Amino acid sequence: MRDEIASRVSLAKGPHALSIPGPSMAPERVLRAMHRPSPNIYQGPLIEMTHSLFPDLKRVARTEHHATIYIGNGHAAWEACLANTHSRGDLVLIPKTGSFADGWATMAEGLGLRTEIMDFGNRGPIDPAAVGERLRADKGHEIRSVLMVHVDTSSSVRSDAAALRRELDAAGHPALLQADCIASMGCDRFEMDEWGVDVAVTGCQKGLMTPPGLAFVFYNDKADRARERADCVTGYWDWRPRTNPEVYFRYFNGTAPTHHLYGLREALDMIHEEGMEAVWARHAALARAVWAALEAWERDGPLEMNVRDAAHRSHAVTSVRLPERGTELRTWCEEQFGLTLGIGVGMAPMGSPEWDGFFRIGHMGHVNGHVVMGTLGGIEAGLDALGVPHGPGGLSAAAKALAQA
Numbered sequence: 001m002r003d004e005i006a007s008r009v010s011l012a013k014g015p016h017a018l019s020i021p022g023p024s025m026a027p028e029r030v031l032r033a034m035h036r037p038s039p040n041i042y043q044g045p046l047i048e049m050t051h052s053l054f055p056d057l058k059r060v061a062r063t064e065h066h067a068t069i070y071i072g073n074g075h076a077a078w079e080a081c082l083a084n085t086h087s088r089g090d091l092v093l094i095p096k097t098g099s100f101a102d103g104w105a106t107m108a109e110g111l112g113l114r115t116e117i118m119d120f121g122n123r124g125p126i127d128p129a130a131v132g133e134r135l136r137a138d139k140g141h142e143i144r145s146v147l148m149v150h151v152d153t154s155s156s157v158r159s160d161a162a163a164l165r166r167e168l169d170a171a172g173h174p175a176l177l178q179a180d181c182i183a184s185m186g187c188d189r190f191e192m193d194e195w196g197v198d199v200a201v202t203g204c205q206k207g208l209m210t211p212p213g214l215a216f217v218f219y220n221d222k223a224d225r226a227r228e229r230a231d232c233v234t235g236y237w238d239w240r241p242r243t244n245p246e247v248y249f250r251y252f253n254g255t256a257p258t259h260h261l262y263g264l265r266e267a268l269d270m271i272h273e274e275g276m277e278a279v280w281a282r283h284a285a286l287a288r289a290v291w292a293a294l295e296a297w298e299r300d301g302p303l304e305m306n307v308r309d310a311a312h313r314s315h316a317v318t319s320v321r322l323p324e325r326g327t328e329l330r331t332w333c334e335e336q337f338g339l340t341l342g343i344g345v346g347m348a349p350m351g352s353p354e355w356d357g358f359f360r361i362g363h364m365g366h367v368n369g370h371v372v373m374g375t376l377g378g379i380e381a382g383l384d385a386l387g388v389p390h391g392p393g394g395l396s397a398a399a400k401a402l403a404q405a
């Protein structure tokens with residue numbers, strides 16, 4: 001009976017919602033800012049507008065140091081930061097939770113670096129004390145960088161960057177602390193300078209609400225000193241000419257990504273009109289609404305949040321376990337509800353039966369109360385339509401959480 005109804009009535013037409021953990025939904029304002037004829041790249045408004053991006057990017061990363069923009073995605077940012085700070089054969093320590101650190105490690109190995117991975121599973125954060133112990137054992141200071149993913153987008157675990165800095169300092173270890181903030185910047189609080197992060201990287205397509213295509217590397221003077229001896233750096237990736245270019249085209253080592261820059265300008269305006277603290281508070285409140293719904297649904301049936309301890313959960317993405325039926329729920333939401341949920345990246349090998357047992361809810365960037373309630377409404381309808389047992393009251397729990405925000 002349920003199947004007959006589902007095949008007769010589709011509720012998918014209307015504005016489609018993309019609740020995946022990146023790319024996030026681009027605001028109308030950003031899209032409109034991009035919709036324009038090609039500008040002159042040698043003089044005129046584009047030049048001034050580009051200069052204006054850097055201070056505003058630094059305000060997002062909470063750094064007084066340096067910011068660079070690359071044409072690229074998160075993988076480009078990974079390569080850019082490593083190329084500027086390392087020489088072939090360098091050892092980098094990668095404390096890892098979830099699966100995105102593996103991608104960064106692969107980029108490091110591709111550059112000829114040696115990687116040492118400390119695996120903390122996929123349901124909880126990096127253990128700073130264990131990293132501290134490893135650093136203290138490295139008497140010869142062979143480890144040149146600690147690479148940490150701030151929010152792992154597969155598991156939705158957030159790790160503590162400031163705690164890793166404290167461990168480095170306590171061990172008297174000179175390694176750089178580099179943070180992947182691709183899923184977290186503009187969503188979860190991140191304080192590059194205050195937390196002692198030497199290099200932070202992100203992309204434009206998640207918290208920064210701009211269609212994919214720009215990568216950002218923030219670095220301090222200590223990281224720039226590592227650039228002196230880095231033999232991995234090549235002309236395109238070199239961050240120095242990009243930081244204070246003598247001629248405009250050096251910002252991008254070639255033609256500027258003109259339309260993306262206009263989109264980014266608008267997105268940064270939106271972020272700073274709201275204020276960083278308010279942006280973080282909004283993401284925190286929306287995340288609590290998502291968790292409130294999940295806590296209610298979890299009370300009966302197979303659904304389960306991947307991260308048990310709320311203190312270690314991302315405010316940008318929530319990974320959910322739904323053994324055997326995650327893919328089915330995603331498909332229902334997509335086809336019947338006009339809602340795209342995230343696939344379970346990295347939690348089980350793709351194509352294995354376990355792989356179907358996860359989905360992710362993206363709540364990053366251009367999201368508000370009604371977007372999150374719509375997403376949760378789609379999930380609850382899907383659970384009902386598919387006959388997946390779940391506790392009652394998910395939606396009203398989420399609404400209550402928002403009412404108290």
Ligand SMILES: *Cc1c(COP(=O)(O)O)cnc(C)c1O
Nearest residue numbers: 073074075100151153182183203
């Ligand atoms: C999305 C993401 C990446 C990869 O970014 P791409 O733009 O797909 O290359 C890397 N790390 C984290 C934490 C991410 O969320």
